[in-house]
Structures are given as C-alpha cells and as structure tokens.
Amino acid sequence: MVVRNRASALVLLVVIAGLLLALVGDRRVLPSPPPTHAAALTDKFQLLRQQMVKDAIVGWGIHSPEVIRAMGEVPRHLFVPADFIDQAYENHPLPIGYGQTISQPYIVALMTQELGVNPGDRVLEIGSGLGYQAAVLAECGAEVYSIEIIGDLADGARVRLKEAGYDQVRVRHSDGYWGWPEAAPFDGIIVTAAPDHVPQPLLDQLKVGSALVIPVGPPGGYQELWRIERVAEQDFRSTSLGGVSFVPLTRTE
Numbered sequence: 322m323v324v325r326n327r328a329s330a331l332v333l334l335v336v337i338a339g340l341l342l343a344l345v346g347d348r349r350v351l352p353s354p355p356p357t358h359a360a361a362l363t364d365k366f367q368l369l370r371q372q373m374v375k376d377a378i379v380g381w382g383i384h385s386p387e388v389i390r391a392m393g394e395v396p397r398h399l400f401v402p403a404d405f406i407d408q409a410y411e412n413h414p415l416p417i418g419y420g421q422t423i424s425q426p427y428i429v430a431l432m433t434q435e436l437g438v439n440p441g442d443r444v445l446e447i448g449s450g451l452g453y454q455a456a457v458l459a460e461c462g463a464e465v466y467s468i469e470i471i472g473d474l475a476d477g478a479r480v481r482l483k484e485a486g487y488d489q490v491r492v493r494h495s496d497g498y499w500g501w502p503e504a505a506p507f508d509g510i511i512v513t514a515a516p517d518h519v520p521q522p523l524l525d526q527l528k529v530g531s532a533l534v535i536p537v538g539p540p541g542g543y544q545e546l547w548r549i550e551r552v553a554e555q556d557f558r559s560t561s562l563g564g565v566s567f568v569p570l571t572r573t574e
C-alpha cells in the first residue's frame with residue numbers, strides 16, 4: 322500500500338492503533354486457556370475423592386464431621402505407588418511394597434473416628450507405611466508422631482507427607498512396640514499393624530481419658546479391632562469394633 326499524503330498516513334495510523342487496541346481488548350474477554358494436564362488431573366482426583374467420601378465414608382456409616390472433612394481433603398493419590406494411582410480412591414487396601422499395604426479408606430476413617438482427635442492433640446501412630454493415616458490425623462489438627470519399622474517406607478512417608486503439605490508430622494524409623502517414650506503421654510494411639518497381644522508400653526504411654534485403637538490377633542488372618550480407653554491410671558476399658566485384616570506387627574530381634 323502506498324500512502325499518498327500526511328492525512329492518509331494519519332488515518333492509517335489511527336486505523337492500526339484501533340486494530341491493536343481491539344486485539345488487546347479482545348484478549349481480556351477471551352475464555353481462560355484450557356486446563357493444563359496437571360490441573361485436569363487434580364480435578365479428576367478431587368472428583369474421585371468426593372465420590373469416595375460419599376460412597377465409602379458417609380455411605381458406610383462414618384458420622385464425625387471432622388473425619389469426613391479430613392477424608393475429603395487428604396490427597397490419597399500422593400500416598401500410593403505410581404502403579405496404583407488410578408485405584409487411589411477405591412475402597413480397598415493397596416500394596417505399597419515390602420509386603421505392606423496402605424489401609425482401606427473406610428478403616429482409616431473408622432479408626433480416626435474411634436480415636437476421637439481434637440485439634441492440638443498429641444497422637445502416636447505405629448506403622449506409618451507411606452504416611453496416609455498420619456496425613457488424615459494431621460488434617461484433623463493432631464500433632465502426629467509416627468513410627469515405621471521399614472526404613473525405606475519411613476523415608477517414603479516423610480517425602481510424601483512433605484509433598485502433601487503435612488511436614489509437621491514426625492516419622493521415626495524404629496520398632497513401634499516400644500512406643501515413643503520421650504513424646505509420651507499421648508492423647509491417642511493408633512496401631513495400623515496387628516500384634517498378637519496389646520503391647521504394654523503403648524498402654525503405659527496413654528493419657529487417662531484417651532484411647533488406643535489397635536487390631537489384635539494372629540498374623541495372616543482376621544483380627545479384632547479394639548478401642549481401649551484408659552479410664553483411670555490402672556483401669557482400661559476395651560470395646561470391640563469388629564473383625565479386620567491387617568499386616569502383622571513385626572519385631573526387630
């Protein structure tokens with residue numbers, strides 16, 4: 322295009338400026354860009370988690386609003402091995418390596434509800450696995466101490482808890498049979514592997530008025546889940562919560 326005189330040049334400039342402005346203006350009203358892959362995945366997991374809470378938590382009779390909220394918040398898919406990520410929100414246990422499992426969501430919710438966690442409570446967990454139950458306790462506001470006997474799992478739990486934003490949870494690599502005497506007494510103790518008897522050190526580390534939730538029974542089969550409340554210094558009251566199947570509590574020699 323040839324510009325013949327100053328007036329035409331001016332008109333052309335105004336037209337170009339107008340076009341540019343229109344473009345910039347347009348950009349503001351363009352719809353937001355399509356979600357990135359990561360954001361789409363987050364949405365997908367959020368939907369699956371809501372479904373899990375509806376079907377397997379509320380649907381199976383969990384009634385504590387605090388536990389229901391926590392189960393809806395904790396990103397369970399960050400606590401399962403990559404190979405099982407698509408099953409993260411299904412209501413069953415999954416392998417986490419070393420012959421161990423991440424517990425079924427309903428059982429995690431039931432044990433947390435029976436423990437009765439209040440914000441600021443000091444809670445001991447025996448059997449961190451990859452840290453899911455510890456994350457649920459932390460989400461309920463507990464100060465969590467968790468013990469795992471397999472070193473690689475303890476490391477895995479620390480990494481995953483940090484990634485999910487629960488880096489205040491303390492994870493120790495040792496035999497949980499002996500509890501965590503330096504941090505005792507506890508407002509609650511939860512054991513996620515089954516011994517064949519109730520460890521005395523755990524009873525000793527409970528505050529009066531607090532509960533120990535623990536599966537007890539022979540390894541490899543079904544055990545009974547117990548809620549044992551310390552009603553007085555020397556008085557414990559046990560209530561059965563039904564049959565469960567946990568990996569055995571193993572011991573260091």
Ligand code: SAH
Pocket residue numbers: 421422423424447448449450451452453454455468469470471474495496497498513514568569570571572573
């Ligand atoms: N709480 C976990 C469940 C993990 S399965 C979760 O939320 O997914 C039980 C875990 O207990 C296993 O990782 C196993 O290695 C561990 N464990 C078994 N015996 C133990 C012991 N004596 N002390 C600490 N951890 C133990």
